[in-house]
Amino acid sequence: MDDAVEGLFRATGLTGPPHVTDEPLVLRALAEHYDMHGRLTRLDTEKDSTFRFTGRRGAVDGVLLVKVSQPDEPAAVVACQVDVVGFVQRQDAGIRVQGMVPDAAGELLRPLLDDAGRPLGLLRVQEYIPGTLLADAAASPEQLREVGATLGRLDVALRGFQHEGEERALVWDLSRFPSLRALVELEADPERRELALRAFDGFDQHVAPRLGTARTQVIHGDFSPYNVIVEPGADPFVQGVIDFGDAIRTAVIFDPAVLLANHLHGALLHPWAAARELLAGYRRELPLSDVEVDMLIHATLARVALRALVANWRIARGTEREAYIRSHARHDWDRLERALRVGTGPAFDYLMHATP
Numbered sequence: 364m365d366d367a368v369e370g371l372f373r374a375t376g377l378t379g380p381p382h383v384t385d386e387p388l389v390l391r392a393l394a395e396h397y398d399m400h401g402r403l404t405r406l407d408t409e410k411d412s413t414f415r416f417t418g419r420r421g422a423v424d425g426v427l428l429v430k431v432s433q434p435d436e437p438a439a440v441v442a443c444q445v446d447v448v449g450f451v452q453r454q455d456a457g458i459r460v461q462g463m464v465p466d467a468a469g470e471l472l473r474p475l476l477d478d479a480g481r482p483l484g485l486l487r488v489q490e491y492i493p494g495t496l497l498a499d500a501a502a503s504p505e506q507l508r509e510v511g512a513t514l515g516r517l518d519v520a521l522r523g524f525q526h527e528g529e530e531r532a533l534v535w536d537l538s539r540f541p542s543l544r545a546l547v548e549l550e551a552d553p554e555r556r557e558l559a560l561r562a563f564d565g566f567d568q569h570v571a572p573r574l575g576t577a578r579t580q581v582i583h584g585d586f587s588p589y590n591v592i593v594e595p596g597a598d599p600f601v602q603g604v605i606d607f608g609d610a611i612r613t614a615v616i617f618d619p620a621v622l623l624a625n626h627l628h629g630a631l632l633h634p635w636a637a638a639r640e641l642l643a644g645y646r647r648e649l650p651l652s653d654v655e656v657d658m659l660i661h662a663t664l665a666r667v668a669l670r671a672l673v674a675n676w677r678i679a680r681g682t683e684r685e686a687y688i689r690s691h692a693r694h695d696w697d698r699l700e701r702a703l704r705v706g707t708g709p710a711f712d713y714l715m716h717a718t719p
Contacts, residue, residue: 492603
């Protein structure tokens with residue numbers, strides 16, 4: 364593994380232990396600067412220390428989200444994650460996001476310091492969106508189209524967003540996928556290695572040469588079933604979009620690639636069945652050319668392979684978050700194998716059969 368790859372993982376925040384912030388310290392800061400009094404429940408997330416707050420803010424009881432960034436994450440990157448939320452609210456109020464809650468001084472971010480004055484990260488408070496994770500819901504085809512349309516609307520809303528923290532080194536940015544081919548060496552199973560290499564080859568041939576002319580903008584970056592809140596019996600089905608922690612300027616098609624990658628089927632149904640509904644909804648809001656759909660298919664396969672390979676890398680290094688990693692990467696090799704068995708040409712025909 365070369366130094367550049369290691370540096371990319373380090374910049375993404377995946378090389379260190381989980382960021383754990385002392386809860387009494389956070390509660391004290393919340394009371395002092397936000398007039399919030401209650402209890403914290405730690406939530407399992409990839410990088411930040413994240414809590415659900417239950418209690419009172421001022422004279423109002425309720426539930427809020429509290430996050431503390433990693434101490435070494437650049438302030439501009441954290442500010443981008445904050446400012447993009449407000450931008451979406453202004454551009455499309457119909458997309459519910461976790462609005463920012465200012466402190467007593469009107470600030471959306473404030474340094475969290477320990478008793479010795481050392482920085483522990485940047486503290487922020489956001490609205491909490493109740494409901495069910497899309498990952499835990501059985502969505503109908505029409506509901507899947509609504510999910511895809513929500514991402515399409517979100518990408519339309521994000522078109523004009525610019526920020527000094529929008530460009531950064533992130534292992535999940537698929538524009539960097541070709542540089543990660545060495546990760547294949549960590550997979551012991553030769554059949555899986557071959558699947559991964561086919562994903563790299565397809566990306567190199569169909570995506571990488573076109574990135575110079577591809578549409579680019581800031582995207583959500585992780586529109587996965589764990590970041591979409593739904594209510595199965597409600598209309599609308601989609602209740603909110605959460606976690607802009609991977610927001611980055613890159614190719615637009617990489618946003619639906621994340622969504623489709625999480626919905627490839629490893630068994631029973633056609634591997635692209637759910638993806639077809641999602642893409643139909645997305646294209647209803649943000650039309651894609653045939654070339655972009657071709658790129659999207661290969662980017663989707665790249666995302667599946669990348670998640671499986673990154674999981675291998677993290678587990679091989681030893682991590683306290685093995686259960687979390689495995690839960691988010693389970694079945695990826697099966698999904699990749701079935702999708703590649705179908706072939707990308709037939710997948711294109713299948714996806715384009717649905718009318719947006």
